[in-house]
Amino acid sequence: MSLDDAVAKPHExxxxxxxxxxxxxxxxxxxxxxSEHAPRIPEVTAHLVEAGxxxxxxxxxxxxxxxxxxxxxxxxxxxxxxxxIHTATLLHDDxxxxxxxxxxxxxxxxxxDNKSSVLVGDYLFARSFQLMTETDNMRVLSIxxxxxxxxxxxxxxxxxxxxxxxxxxxIYLQVVRGKTAALFSAATKVGGVIAGAEEDRIAALHxxxxxxxxxxxxxxxxxxxQGDTKATGKNVGDDFRxxxxxxxxxxxxxxxxxxxxxxxxxxxxxxxxxxxxxEHAIALLNRHDTLEATRQDxxxxxETARAAMQSLPExxxxxxxxxxxxxxxxxxx
Amino acid sequence: MSLDDAVAKPHExxxxxxxxxxxxxxxxxxxxxxSEHAPRIPEVTAHLVEAGxxxxxxxxxxxxxxxxxxxxxxxxxxxxxxxxIHTATLLHDDxxxxxxxxxxxxxxxxxxDNKSSVLVGDYLFARSFQLMTETDNMRVLSIxxxxxxxxxxxxxxxxxxxxxxxxxxxIYLQVVRGKTAALFSAATKVGGVIAGAEEDRIAALHxxxxxxxxxxxxxxxxxxxQGDTKATGKNVGDDFRxxxxxxxxxxxxxxxxxxxxxxxxxxxxxxxxxxxxxEHAIALLNRHDTLEATRQDxxxxxETARAAMQSLPExxxxxxxxxxxxxxxxxxx
Numbered sequence: 209m210s211l212d213d214a215v216a217k218p219h220e221x222x223x224x225x226x227x228x229x230x231x232x233x234x235x236x237x238x239x240x241x242x243s244e245h246a247p248r249i250p251e252v253t254a255h256l257v258e259a260g261x262x263x264x265x266x267x268x269x270x271x272x273x274x275x276x277x278x279x280x281x282x283x284x285x286x287x288x289x290x291x292x293i294h295t296a297t298l299l300h301d302d303x304x305x306x307x308x309x310x311x312x313x314x315x316x317x318x319x320x321d322n323k324s325s326v327l328v329g330d331y332l333f334a335r336s337f338q339l340m341t342e343t344d345n346m347r348v349l350s351i352x353x354x355x356x357x358x359x360x361x362x363x364x365x366x367x368x369x370x371x372x373x374x375x376x377x378x379i380y381l382q383v384v385r386g387k388t389a390a391l392f393s394a395a396t397k398v399g400g401v402i403a404g405a406e407e408d409r410i411a412a413l414h415x416x417x418x419x420x421x422x423x424x425x426x427x428x429x430x431x432x433x434q435g436d437t438k439a440t441g442k443n444v445g446d447d448f449r450x451x452x453x454x455x456x457x458x459x460x461x462x463x464x465x466x467x468x469x470x471x472x473x474x475x476x477x478x479x480x481x482x483x484x485x486x487e488h489a490i491a492l493l494n495r496h497d498t499l500e501a502t503r504q505d506x507x508x509x510x511e512t513a514r515a516a517m518q519s520l521p522e523x524x525x526x527x528x529x530x531x532x533x534x535x536x537x538x539x540x541x
Numbered sequence: 542m543s544l545d546d547a548v549a550k551p552h553e554x555x556x557x558x559x560x561x562x563x564x565x566x567x568x569x570x571x572x573x574x575x576s577e578h579a580p581r582i583p584e585v586t587a588h589l590v591e592a593g594x595x596x597x598x599x600x601x602x603x604x605x606x607x608x609x610x611x612x613x614x615x616x617x618x619x620x621x622x623x624x625x626i627h628t629a630t631l632l633h634d635d636x637x638x639x640x641x642x643x644x645x646x647x648x649x650x651x652x653x654d655n656k657s658s659v660l661v662g663d664y665l666f667a668r669s670f671q672l673m674t675e676t677d678n679m680r681v682l683s684i685x686x687x688x689x690x691x692x693x694x695x696x697x698x699x700x701x702x703x704x705x706x707x708x709x710x711x712i713y714l715q716v717v718r719g720k721t722a723a724l725f726s727a728a729t730k731v732g733g734v735i736a737g738a739e740e741d742r743i744a745a746l747h748x749x750x751x752x753x754x755x756x757x758x759x760x761x762x763x764x765x766x767q768g769d770t771k772a773t774g775k776n777v778g779d780d781f782r783x784x785x786x787x788x789x790x791x792x793x794x795x796x797x798x799x800x801x802x803x804x805x806x807x808x809x810x811x812x813x814x815x816x817x818x819x820e821h822a823i824a825l826l827n828r829h830d831t832l833e834a835t836r837q838d839x840x841x842x843x844e845t846a847r848a849a850m851q852s853l854p855e856x857x858x859x860x861x862x863x864x865x866x867x868x869x870x871x872x873x874x
Contacts (some may be wrong), residue, residue, distance in 0.1 A: 246697040300659050303636070313825070326633050326659055327696045334689035337670055341683045349682065360704035361662045364579040464788045 272399025292336035299329035355394035362386010389421030459498035605732025630664035688727035695719010722754030
């Protein structure tokens with residue numbers, strides 16, 4: 209490994225190693241997000257697609273397929289599919305969350321409107337299924353439609369569980385699997401499937417994506433309470449203001465005395481939030497050390513991802529994916 | 542034909558002839574709309590699914606498959622798929638249109654909220670793709686994902702075209718194909734495809750669904766200006782208030798003098814609507830006889846549907862589908 213490679217971030221090394229494939233994915237995305245009849249569609253999607261997402265999910269699919277020796281063209285279709293599903297989810301999330309920023313820019317529904325976000329999301333979702341059918345592989349269709357259902361189910365579950373103090377860590381994990389890990393694990397798994405890999409390798413790829421996605425989401429939740437707005441493009445306390453019961457809070461509620469419980473009940477369940485409540489919430493998280501406990505959970509999931517990779521044959525891509533699982537938690541390490 | 546059959550409405554006769562299949566579709570819909578983890582999902586969908594939609598689209602699939610001699614189980618999956626796509630579209634339409642009624646009940650987003658409508662719609666959409674994959678027939682997946690893309694594209698196109706006085710009848714037709722006819726024609730076509738029918742029959746089934754859907758939508762647009770709220774469950778003038786350029790208005794704009802044009806510009810393009818404007822709009826439609834011209838268009842499409850059916854072998858189901866195309870326009874005949 210050269211010094212340059214050693215200091216480069218793993219997703220940048222992946223992007224370099226997969227550059228030809230990734231160019232093909234980007235070209236396919238541009239072609240397929242076009243709409244002859246409805247110019248509003250590329251207007252809305254360009255905003256998201258060109259905003260420079262890291263293409264993390266498509267790279268997972270490309271890397272998984274290549275690691276398993278795939279030499280055909282369809283990993284590109286599947287990578288574009290995964291990005292379209294992800295983008296559709298973001299668009300529908302914008303409608304839902306009313307958050308003010310996404311990838312450091314104003315969200316689409318502030319620039320356009322809710323109508324466009326819903327319908328253009330639907331369009332990308334339909335486009336993703338068109339792309340999948342072109343692979344002529346029914347198993348990848350099944351995996352990705354299962355993932356799409358799990359994503360929607362997780363988001364709905366979050367609606368009800370988010371403001372309910374009885375939400376357990378187990379339910380949280382279910383929501384996170386739906387919200388993030390389902391698409392990560394589907395992305396890696398379909399790469400193995402399209403390559404015709406052995407079942408134990410497909411299972412390892414799935415396990416890697418699942419654990420990576422969970423680690424990714426826990427880090428996200430953690431940074432929402434202790435991140436740097438400029439670096440993350442997110443506002444500290446967004447989850448708190450949206451009354452989301454994320455892992456640090458769930459752990460703090462479990463350890464709360466009567467007075468603390470009353471506080472969480474007021475701000476999360478009743479949504480009665482006043483000046484200084486966010487600061488008080490963070491003080492409670494620190495009092496019970498739940499930010500640290502949450503951090504340990506994220507590190508544990510990153511370790512699970514690393515372990516899953518070790519069961520696959522050694523390769524440069526395997527090293528990069530292993531490093532990626534370390535990198536996901538590096539911001540909190 | 543018995544006297545009883547002669548007076549029964551064609552969709553009721555279809556429901557009777559397809560009763561066993563339709564029971565299987567309803568059972569499958571109930572099973573698949575369930576969600577172990579997110580009870581909000583069946584709450585929202587039950588509202589729509591039990592509200593007694595006529596199951597028109599699923600019956601089109603079942604009838605098409607049976608007419609082509611299909612004896613397998615998968616027409617039931619495809620019929621449920623089509624209903625799920627339709628229901629998902631309604632849910633997302635509720636977010637979009639902010640209309641006060643749907644099938645004579647308050648819309649889901651008044652009972653729950655926009656978040657649920659978007660995400661439960663996504664869930665049903667994903668569920669529909671899961672159902673399709675179970676048929677193990679890639680061509681039906683391709684047809685239905687094409688339809689889903691056309692639906693979303695049509696809805697987006699409507700957003701921009703709806704309030705633009707330059708919208709032509711050709712663009713209107715494109716919107717209508719997206720909004721309504723794409724799912725009708727996919728519903729009939731996949732019935733033929735799953736049955737392994739000859740290509741000319743599949744083409745006739747597609748043409749029937751397309752023309753039936755267009756007639757259906759034009760009638761809907763017409764009744765929005767002259768319907769009976771109690772009978773249709775719609776409020777007269779909804780489209781006008783939402784500034785939709787539907788066919789009667791497009792025809793009236795084309796025939797408008799300068800003063801009339803200024804009126805349409807104010808109420809549709811600028812959305813500046815005052816007391817008495819709806820009545821004046823209807824007076825203009827009557828002055829140029831565009832409600833009658835629109836009615837003639839609907840009758841023409843119903844005739845196209847009837848003609849497509851005639852190219853298929855004679856059968857009881859064919860008679861019912863032919864009668865259905867007459868029935869769709871009977872309310873305006």
